[in-house]
Amino acid sequence: MRLERVDGDVPDTQLSVMFGIVNNEGLTIGALSDLERVTPPSMNRTVNALVERGLATRSGSPDDGRKVIVTATDSGMQLVEETRRKRVAWFSKQLSTVSADERAALDAASPILRRLADS
Amino acid sequence: MRLERVDGDVPDTQLSVMFGIVNNEGLTIGALSDLERVTPPSMNRTVNALVERGLATRSGSPDDGRKVIVTATDSGMQLVEETRRKRVAWFSKQLSTVSADERAALDAASPILRRLADS
DNA sequence: TATTGTTATACTCTATAACTATA
């Protein structure tokens, strides 16, 4: 599903961070590096790339001068929405090849797989 | 599971190629790039890294002078076997947290997921 | 002429260590 994207070759990692800042308000560099499970320097670099592409902006936190809040630009929000639309469409198409019984089997396995993935 | 590895920090990609050459005889650079779904130059680079680490060797094909066959060294085979052992142990441990009913649900979902992944 | 591999080049992601600025 991650391969479903909008033309314009924004890499996967950068796209994932875009989804993060669109879906959550006021994320800092540190919060983003926790979310994506990378180190702060790595996230810093990725955010730089997003800002250079005009997809995100940095702004200082009002309450803590050390923190930096990353926000999506209009262009960034548009990219996320288009990508989401494409992914939902792809997923729906995949799901249409699954019978009701198969769907039930997947539903049954889903929470077990999630538990194993989180452990 | 892929995170389960032997100490010595051989990266994931390189380890995956090692499993490829241990599990299949006489693989060429081209065959390996197909197997790992990367371009030949990329695979060439990875094989170079393996040779530098002493895990694999290159040798010319007897029947086609253009082809290069990649083979695991003793050290390479040892690394693969130890890694496999660790991964099997990890997997068994995970499986031990799954009840018989849950196991049945996973077994039912498995072929469906495989079909979707291949499509 | 087509195929196989290689080299050159460039971009992305990742990490650790060391540094700056703020709390």
Place this chain on the structure above:
DNA sequence: TATAGTTATAGAGTATAACAATA
């Protein structure tokens, strides 16, 4: 002193384009 972010540096993976060697 501790925390948030940044810069410096280095290793790894990926791709495309251009090239050499062989079929």
